[in-house]
Amino acid sequence: xxxxxxxxxLAAMTGAAAVGPAAFPAARAVAADTFASNxxxxxxxxxxxxxxxxxxxxxxxxxxxxxxxxxxxPTTVILALHGGGIEPGTSELCLAIAGYHPADQxxxxxxxxxxxxxxxxxxxxxxxxxxxxxxxxxxxxxxxSLARGARRAVSLHGCSPAQAGVPAGTSAVLVGGxxxxxxxxxxxxxxxVGIVAIDAVGNPDLGGTDPQNIVNRTMTGAGxxxxxxxPMRTAMFTTNTRPQRRHTTTSAFWRFVEATRAAxxx
Numbered sequence: 001x002x003x004x005x006x007x008x009x010l011a012a013m014t015g016a017a018a019v020g021p022a023a024f025p026a027a028r029a030v031a032a033d034t035f036a037s038n039x040x041x042x043x044x045x046x047x048x049x050x051x052x053x054x055x056x057x058x059x060x061x062x063x064x065x066x067x068x069x070x071x072x073x074p075t076t077v078i079l080a081l082h083g084g085g086i087e088p089g090t091s092e093l094c095l096a097i098a099g100y101h102p103a104d105q106x107x108x109x110x111x112x113x114x115x116x117x118x119x120x121x122x123x124x125x126x127x128x129x130x131x132x133x134x135x136x137x138x139x140x141x142x143x144x145s146l147a148r149g150a151r152r153a154v155s156l157h158g159c160s161p162a163q164a165g166v167p168a169g170t171s172a173v174l175v176g177g178x179x180x181x182x183x184x185x186x187x188x189x190x191x192x193v194g195i196v197a198i199d200a201v202g203n204p205d206l207g208g209t210d211p212q213n214i215v216n217r218t219m220t221g222a223g224x225x226x227x228x229x230x231p232m233r234t235a236m237f238t239t240n241t242r243p244q245r246r247h248t249t250t251s252a253f254w255r256f257v258e259a260t261r262a263a264x265x266x
């Protein structure tokens with residue numbers, strides 16, 4: 001697992017002070033969202049955790065009992081803000097990129113690096129899109145904490161080819177976010193294995209460059225947002241339903257996961 005020293009952690013936190021909680025005003029619902037924020041969704045009595053939605057996360061244990069400052073800390077978090085039935089396939093990708101098989105959460109590859117993760121999932125049989133909260137309004141306390149404690153973050157999202165600005169039926173990923181180095185590494189990793197990848201920074205809707213986007217609320221104030229088109233995500237599973245996706249991942253799924261993990265490792 002990539003780590004940072006105590007000194008590097010403190011330096012990163014100082015440099016990111018301008019993007020602390022005070023920099024993010026109270027959320028207002030955007031036109032396409034029913035809920036103004038995760039907080040508003042959780043407070044609504046008509047929406048129940050375990051029936052309508054689920055939250056999963058893993059924060060890997062770390063400690064520092066040294067006197068020299070030589071101890072190290074995990075540095076990466078993987079996020080799926082719209083998992084389950086909201087943007088299908090993103091939950092499974094989140095787990096696998098974090099280093100866990102989506103079917104049983106066993107480490108994969110065995111002995112490989114594992115990363116912290118957080119996901120919000122729609123688990124209704126229908127109408128999961130109502131549970132969508134835009135990335136700039138995501139204020140889940142665990143998701144926030146994991147992002148703020150990481151130097152690097154990757155968030156998984158789904159979009160249509162039309163939203164991505166590509167022809168219908170196109171399998172592609174748009175790579176955005178404010179982490180220029182990670183974005184460059186991801187674009188190169190995808191190109192190296194034949195995945196169509198587009199720099200999304202110029203896309204006003206999918207570019208992921210708003211500092212209020214949770215993926216950019218890291219210690220460095222930057223992260224990488226991945227928007228996968230529907231055809232790309234559909235090709236990743238032989239049975240594209242919420243109960244079966246985790247069990248029916250294809251070579252396209254693992255090619256994407258391995259490329260993403262290679263970019264993070266490098």
